[in-house]
Amino acid sequence: MHLKPAIHFDSNVAHSSEIMQKLAELREQKKSDKNNLKSDNPSETPQTKAPKVSYHRQTHLQLSIDTLEHAISSEHSLNWRLLDFFSNHFSVSSAGPVMTALASMLEREAIAPNLLGQFDDLLISVIQHPAMLIYLNNEKSFGPNSKVAKKSGRGLNENLTREILELHTLGVNSGYSQKDVIELAKGITGWSVANSLKDKAQGFKYRRSGHEPGIRTLLDKTYSQKDIEQGESMLRDLAMYPATAHHISYKLAHHFISDDPPASLVNKMAARWQATNGNIKEVMTTLINADEAWHAEKLKFKTPREFIISSLRALDLKTNNRQLYSSLVTLGQQPFKAGSPAGYSDKQDDWDGASALISRVNWASTVAARAKNAQVEAIIKNSFSESISQLSYETISRAESRKQALTLFLMSPEFLRR
Numbered sequence: 001m002h003l004k005p006a007i008h009f010d011s012n013v014a015h016s017s018e019i020m021q022k023l024a025e026l027r028e029q030k031k032s033d034k035n036n037l038k039s040d041n042p043s044e045t046p047q048t049k050a051p052k053v054s055y056h057r058q059t060h061l062q063l064s065i066d067t068l069e070h071a072i073s074s075e076h077s078l079n080w081r082l083l084d085f086f087s088n089h090f091s092v093s094s095a096g097p098v099m100t101a102l103a104s105m106l107e108r109e110a111i112a113p114n115l116l117g118q119f120d121d122l123l124i125s126v127i128q129h130p131a132m133l134i135y136l137n138n139e140k141s142f143g144p145n146s147k148v149a150k151k152s153g154r155g156l157n158e159n160l161t162r163e164i165l166e167l168h169t170l171g172v173n174s175g176y177s178q179k180d181v182i183e184l185a186k187g188i189t190g191w192s193v194a195n196s197l198k199d200k201a202q203g204f205k206y207r208r209s210g211h212e213p214g215i216r217t218l219l220d221k222t223y224s225q226k227d228i229e230q231g232e233s234m235l236r237d238l239a240m241y242p243a244t245a246h247h248i249s250y251k252l253a254h255h256f257i258s259d260d261p262p263a264s265l266v267n268k269m270a271a272r273w274q275a276t277n278g279n280i281k282e283v284m285t286t287l288i289n290a291d292e293a294w295h296a297e298k299l300k301f302k303t304p305r306e307f308i309i310s311s312l313r314a315l316d317l318k319t320n321n322r323q324l325y326s327s328l329v330t331l332g333q334q335p336f337k338a339g340s341p342a343g344y345s346d347k348q349d350d351w352d353g354a355s356a357l358i359s360r361v362n363w364a365s366t367v368a369a370r371a372k373n374a375q376v377e378a379i380i381k382n383s384f385s386e387s388i389s390q391l392s393y394e395t396i397s398r399a400e401s402r403k404q405a406l407t408l409f410l411m412s413p414e415f416l417r418r
Contacts, residue, residue, distance in 0.1 A: 003281055003288075007079055007112040009066070016105040016130050017194070017202030019059060023098060024196040026055055056101035060094055063104035064335035065321045068305075068328070072312050079115065082284065084305065085255050086111045089248075090126045090168060091343030092135040094336040099135055103336035106131040119248070119278035120239035123168065124232055127160070128204045130193045136160035136341065143189040143212020156212075161185040163341040169238040171247035180219055184238075186212040187223065188231035245273035249283060255346050256287060258299035265292035296387070298417035301348035304331030306418065307360065311410050314383050315371045331359055352416075361411055368406035376405045388414050 014022070071080040087107040094100040110129040114122035126132055133139045141157035142148045149155055161184040166172045190211030194201040206228045216223040218234050219241075225233050238244060249269035253261035265287065272286040273279075287293055302310065308327050312319065319327075328334050332351075338344045345351075368374075376396065380388060392412040399405035409415060 003078060003082075003116055003284055007076075007083055007115055009070070009108050009112065013063065013066070013108070014059075015203075016102055016109055017196070019101050019105065020098070020130065020193070021196035021202070022055060023101060028197070054097070056097040059101040060104065060336070061321070061325060063108070065325055067104065067107070068309070068324055068335075072309050077309075077313075081256075081306075082280075083107060083112060083115055085252065086115065086122070088338070088343035088346075089251065090132065091338050091341055092131050092336065093339050095339075099131065102131040102134065105129070114280075116281040116284075117279070118239075119244075119273075119280055120236040122280070123164075123239050124235050126168075127164065127188070127235060128191060130203055132160070133191060133193050133204070136163060138188065139192040141185060141189050141191075142210040143186055145214070146189060146212055147209040148207070149210075156182070156185050156189065158182065158185045161188065164235070164238070167341055169247070170241060170243040174241075174243035174247070176219060183216045183218045184231075184234055186214075187216045187218070187234045190228070191231060239278050240274070242270070242274065245270040245278070249273060252283065252287060253293075256300070257293050258295075259301075259347050262292040265290050268292075298414060300346075300418050301352055302416060302418055303344065303346050303351060304328060304333040304356075304360075307331065307416070308363075310415070310418070311364065311367060314379055314410075314415070315367065315374055315406065317367065317371055319370075327363060330363060332356060357411075360416075361407070364410040365403065365407045368403045368410065371402075371406055374402065374406060376402060376409065379406070380409065383409075384414055388412070 067083075071077065071084070074080055090106065090111065092099065092103045092106055094103040106126065106129050110125040110132075111122065114125050130139075136159040137157045138160040140154065141160070142152075142154050144155055158181050162181050164184065165174075165176050165181060170176055190207045190209070192205050192207045192210065194203060194205040196202065199205060208227060211227060211230075216230060216234065218237070221237065223230050223233055246266065250261065250266045253266050253269060257265065268290055269283050269286050273283050276282040305328060308324075308331065311317075325335075333344055376399075380393065380396065392414055396405050396408045396412065399408055
């Protein structure tokens with residue numbers, strides 16, 4: 001396995017700033033249409049006209065499917081799995097038109113460019129991205145003593161900093177306090193999003209008038225920087241804490257190796273994290289090279305996304321966009337719909353229930369029916385070489401049809417795990 005900087009998205013996809021501008025223009029157009037509605041048919045209203053797929057929905061589908069197709073076809077599948085990990089680690093959900101259009105831009109604009117670099121750069125890039133700021137309401141967070149708060153009465157919002165400390169960096173049991181949550185929240189007040197129709201800037205915008213003035217204290221360390229530098233300095237220090245190194249190393253080992261990763265592996269990764277100031281490529285290389293990472297037995301149960309990707313790769317099947325997206329919906333892992341900043345679980349217990357397995361059987365059967373030219377023996381050999389159990393091999397070999405054999409192959413214990 002090799003980690004190469006091989007994450008490339010189509011250059012013709014709009015940037016988040018362009019998406020936000022388009023959404024703003026559509027809102028203005030909608031208001032104008034309501035005010036100037038004229039029709040030869042008095043009964044025709046915006047509600048009775050033929051429905052169209054909305055811009056934000058089209059954008060969400062296009063970008064979600066594009067990422068999935070890249071993951072299926074890329075020669076560097078480990079990179080795409082790592083992208084999926086961090087996209088879920090920094091989970092945002094597509095609720096409402098703005099987040100539906102913006103959610104998938106976070107992994108493209110903030111995560112992918114920093115995927116194999118320093119974690120503090122990745123962290124700041126993610127926190128300053130409009131998708132994260134809007135999802136956790138930081139564009140509405142103003143210091144109690146800021147000019148904006150004094151004038152409008154609007155105040156502090158702790159949503160984003162609570163998740164930064166609990167999920168993104170230190171971890172829930174690391175010993176930070178509510179005071180630390182508040183201090184970090186004050187440190188990133190003024191971190192906002194440009195108004196696409198009014199501001200000259202696009203995307204992230206620092207609003208000095210909303211920033212809480214003064215010195216901050218986070219985890220007993222003092223931050224006297226001013227303006228945007230204060231929050232950035234706090235985040236860079238959080239990225240280097242031993243608790244952060246251990247928390248994310250554990251999550252990486254849990255995701256890539258097993259639901260119960262060896263403590264010795266996590267410790268090796270955390271030590272490399274601190275030795276390299278949080279270099280993600282070095283930490284992942286440590287994971288890959290560690291003896292604890294390699295087992296004859298497959299230990300990790302595939303999530304629906306992993307199951308779909310590996311199935312289509314194994315059968316060398318192409319599928320249309322609607323089928324690809326609906327497959328994720330059917331199996332319970334719709335893109336950017338986790339509904340929580342904690343993201344989707346990757347524990348076996350959350351994906352191997354009776355109902356979930358029946359859904360996989362039905363999906364596998366449908367996919368197997370489309371693989372009309374598939375050679376079962378060749379697929380088994382390419383996927384498992386000599387590692388498939390005698391029981392699984394005989395069960396697949398004795399199937400009454402190619403469709404049944406491929407369904408049994410996809411639902412075999414060896415294929416359901418990685």
